[in-house]
Amino acid sequence: MDDEEARQRVLDAAEALFYERGLQAVGIDDIRAASGVSLKRLYRCFGSKHELVSAYLDRTDLRWRSALAEYVSAVGGDPREAVLAVFDWLGLWFAEPGFRGCAFINAHGELGEVAPDVAAATRRHKEALLAYLTRLAERACPGAGRALANQLLLVVDGAIVTAAVHGASGAAAAGRAAAAALLDAAEHSRAARLHRDQQVIRS
Amino acid sequence: MDDEEARQRVLDAAEALFYERGLQAVGIDDIRAASGVSLKRLYRCFGSKHELVSAYLDRTDLRWRSALAEYVSAVGGDPREAVLAVFDWLGLWFAEPGFRGCAFINAHGELGEVAPDVAAATRRHKEALLAYLTRLAERACPGAGRALANQLLLVVDGAIVTAAVHGASGAAAAGRAAAAALLDAAEHSRAARLHRDQQVIRS
DNA sequence: TTCCTTGGAGAACGGCGGTTCTCAACAGTA
């Protein structure tokens, strides 16, 4: 086993354990036992538990966002359907065995601003998600993407939290319905804005 | 100092520390030092750290929900304004110094289902909030309160999480705008339903 | 074979956690 394979095995074990039990509740020795990597090599690869936590969060961010984007891009080009597909994907995720909410929200709730690295990683993750939602929203409703995406982000995070606390049932569907209503509202206000602008031009 | 006063002082200290730093990060000795209550009395009043955590969550639930309800009931009787006032109150809460998100979401994210008491308290809190939102939504949009409240809950929790991660700015306003759009959508579909029903009766 | 490096297993260390125990001080009472 070379260092690269050890890194992956440690990260795999850390991901499973951190996500299931939280950051503070899993010890280095749990990760060592689950990964089969010796303590010495583990510390050579990661240096400290803090670094391992950061690596876990970084990899989770990448994997989570690319899984979402892949699903959404596969549903086709209709902008409105793309936004709604986000919630279909969330529904699939919520139903996975072992689902326990958003790794970042959980980590941030556990450590808060006391752990600046974790807080920063959480902010980066949510900002990237907001940027992605903004792209989707802008395509569905040009000119109102920013405001719509801010609202969609609330619905997404709310659905994740509700699914984690209450179990999967219904949160994704409620989120999808809310998103549809927000899309309609944004579309209506866009139409009203265009109408008003045209009147201004005519007058 | 009698036992009742000791209980309050311990709970006050526990509330501040647990909320700021998380459950596992604060030790019994921190609470003893902050409250000025001796270890012996502390254990006589609460028995264990678990019990203290439960008591902290219970009191937080009561205080949080009654503060919200008090604010909302003070804005007057208009049902739509009452729903929107929820987000005004959230905005005030987010701006408080030391705001760090929802104590229950944080606790649940930290310990998850590993701590059944904490998970149950979180579920109770969110169910009570949902029941309250359902009452408000039912008054604003009779017959569609249940579905609307499910969506509003997502927006509320999403706003809390976003405010905690990103700082207060904008989350409450975005939540208010989303809630207004959801109210409009529910009202429209109610009007459409009534219209359809009347046509059925006429035919 | 002999030497040297590498890696793994796990002991060791220093610190901190929740909880219990000891002991001295003190209040109330006869």
Add this chain to the structure above:
DNA sequence: TACTGTTGAGAACCGCCGTTCTCCAAGGAA
């Protein structure tokens, strides 16, 4: 005053944590 029960301060206990260190086995090179 002498006795009793209660209290608070903090030591003690036991176990866990992250991290480092020791020791030994294995394996390639000369």
